[in-house]
Amino acid sequence: MSGSVHWVVEGDIKEGKRDAFEELMAEMVEATRAQEPEALNYEWYVGEDGPRFQIYERYKDSAAAMTHLGNFRRNFAERLMAVVTPTRVTVYGDPDESVRGALSDFDPHYFSMIGGFAR
Numbered sequence: 001m002s003g004s005v006h007w008v009v010e011g012d013i014k015e016g017k018r019d020a021f022e023e024l025m026a027e028m029v030e031a032t033r034a035q036e037p038e039a040l041n042y043e044w045y046v047g048e049d050g051p052r053f054q055i056y057e058r059y060k061d062s063a064a065a066m067t068h069l070g071n072f073r074r075n076f077a078e079r080l081m082a083v084v085t086p087t088r089v090t091v092y093g094d095p096d097e098s099v100r101g102a103l104s105d106f107d108p109h110y111f112s113m114i115g116g117f118a119r
Helices: 018-035 062-075 077-083 097-106
Strands: 005-013 039-046 052-059 084-093 109-111
Touching: 005 062, 005 097, 018 039, 018 062, 018 077, 052 062, 062 077, 062 097, 077 084, 084 097
Parallel strands: 084 109
Antiparallel strands: 005 052, 005 084, 039 052
């Protein structure tokens, strides 16, 4: 069994789409909370002075990440891409090849832990 997988999605909210972004965010957070018990963190942030956003996601393992990615693609991807422009995806932890393949369209940057801890 692989270790935890987490990533940060960064991007810009498209002009005039902030309200739609926030409505979709609320729907996505609730769906993830209700349907994905192995989603450990699912946190959305917006910049104080502009259209920038970040989403921090952490999953128990690659299987949990794939569950989320499947739900995202089926239910939310098209609508989210209509209101945002992703600029960077940074992946941490131990993603397996299925996760790497599922994220490949975003040209992610991968980082492996070499020290430290999480509580």
